[in-house]
Amino acid sequence: MLGLYVHVPFCSAICNYCNFNRGLFDADLKVRYVDALVTEIERAGGAGRAGGAGQVRSAADTIFFGGGTPSLLEPDDIARIIAACESAFDVAADREVTLEANPESVTEARLAAYRRAGVTRLSFGVQSFRDDELRRLSRLHSADRARAAFAEARAAGFDNVSLDLMMWLPEQRVSEWLESVDASIALGPEHLSLYMLEVYPNAPLKDDMARGRWSQAPDDDVAAMYLAAMERLDAAGYGQYEISNVAKPGRRSRHNLKYWTDGEWLGFGCGAHSTRDGVRWKNVSSTAEYIDKAVGCGTLGVDVRRLTADERLGDALFTGLRLVDGIDANAIQTRYGIDVWRRFGADLEPFLEAGCLRRDGDRLSLTRQGMLLAHEVMSVFV
Numbered sequence: 040m041l042g043l044y045v046h047v048p049f050c051s052a053i054c055n056y057c058n059f060n061r062g063l064f065d066a067d068l069k070v071r072y073v074d075a076l077v078t079e080i081e082r083a084g085g086a087g088r089a090g091g092a093g094q095v096r097s098a099a100d101t102i103f104f105g106g107g108t109p110s111l112l113e114p115d116d117i118a119r120i121i122a123a124c125e126s127a128f129d130v131a132a133d134r135e136v137t138l139e140a141n142p143e144s145v146t147e148a149r150l151a152a153y154r155r156a157g158v159t160r161l162s163f164g165v166q167s168f169r170d171d172e173l174r175r176l177s178r179l180h181s182a183d184r185a186r187a188a189f190a191e192a193r194a195a196g197f198d199n200v201s202l203d204l205m206m207w208l209p210e211q212r213v214s215e216w217l218e219s220v221d222a223s224i225a226l227g228p229e230h231l232s233l234y235m236l237e238v239y240p241n242a243p244l245k246d247d248m249a250r251g252r253w254s255q256a257p258d259d260d261v262a263a264m265y266l267a268a269m270e271r272l273d274a275a276g277y278g279q280y281e282i283s284n285v286a287k288p289g290r291r292s293r294h295n296l297k298y299w300t301d302g303e304w305l306g307f308g309c310g311a312h313s314t315r316d317g318v319r320w321k322n323v324s325s326t327a328e329y330i331d332k333a334v335g336c337g338t339l340g341v342d343v344r345r346l347t348a349d350e351r352l353g354d355a356l357f358t359g360l361r362l363v364d365g366i367d368a369n370a371i372q373t374r375y376g377i378d379v380w381r382r383f384g385a386d387l388e389p390f391l392e393a394g395c396l397r398r399d400g401d402r403l404s405l406t407r408q409g410m411l412l413a414h415e416v417m418s419v420f421v
């Protein structure tokens with residue numbers, strides 16, 4: 040089944056570390072953008088249908104509103120976009136509909152309205168439960184606002200909530216990072232994503248760090264942050280299923296799993312990526328250009344590329360290894376006709392010997408220690 044991704048490129052303020060496709064919220068632009076999204080989605084559904092009686096719409100079972108800050112869209116906007124998805128695709132009754140939200144942009148009433156609009160899962164961009172760290176990241180919310188947003192989500196009836204946290208923040212030491220991990224565990228969300236802050240060369244954060252003489256912890260401490268967090272989450276009943284993601288039983292992100300299990304998805308909105316039938320493409324990045332082209336029925340896709348058999352294999356192995364379950368060499372053989380051991384065995388051997396990889400029958404997976412060196416291991420495949 041397809042996953043449907045909907046990009047919302049608006050934010051109330053731009054965080055100093057952000058490298059996403061986003062801009063400042065503008066009410067008029069937002070209205071035109073939602074119209075453009077609905078047009079694009081309905082057109083994509085039409086393309087999926089060959090026309091005529093009895094033609095089957097493509098099936099989808101996840102919708103993911105990502106951003107930017109999707110919680111800046113009104114619940115009515117979200118309802119309209121979900122309705123467009125339902126009219127263009129055969130969306131499963133047990134669908135997962137995720138909305139990314141920033142803590143400062145919600146109230147209990149607003150969250151309840153999102154729920155009525157069809158959202159089933161919330162993902163809050165919390166990043167830290169320490170106010171000093173949030174200030175250094177120029178986030179608009181405080182730790183208390185994040186806790187309040189979580190309580191509002193529960194009061195609005197959401198039983199599937201994820202929190203994003205970031206480690207390796209400026210001036211953050213291991214114990215401070217673990218405060219945020221413990222604070223998250225205390226709230227009891229169903230899902231957590233733990234990312235490492237990446238300071239991009241042109242990010243304003245780089246200048247802020249120089250001015251404030253803020254530093255990031257040494258590499259050994261980052262490894263300690265990751266391993267200690269995962270141990271605490273294990274003990275609290277969360278199962279790690281991907282390098283950066285843990286979930287309570289039955290609460291893995293069904294949408295994101297499509298990216299890691301060789302699945303197919305369509306992305307709508309400016310800069311959104313799609314992969315379907317071995318073809319990968321990206322929509323134009325600029326919001327204004329996207330609106331013009333979507334409404335004017337112009338071509339939205341750029342960088343349209345049919346993947347070679349080798350690229351598809353490399354992607355399946357590369358993304359599959361992100362999962363704790365790893366890669367099933369038998370399934371790869373069936374799908375791509377490649378014997379993983381014969382083709383990559385010699386290159387993988389040193390990682391197996393070093394304890395970064397584990398082989399269990401036909402399965403190949405990263406050990407937790409190996410997850411810290413994931414990029415090195417995965418480079419074998421690409």
Ligand code: SF4
Binds near residue numbers: 061
């Ligand atoms: S809220 Fe998210 S998308 Fe928006 S500027 Fe901050 S990090 Fe970037």
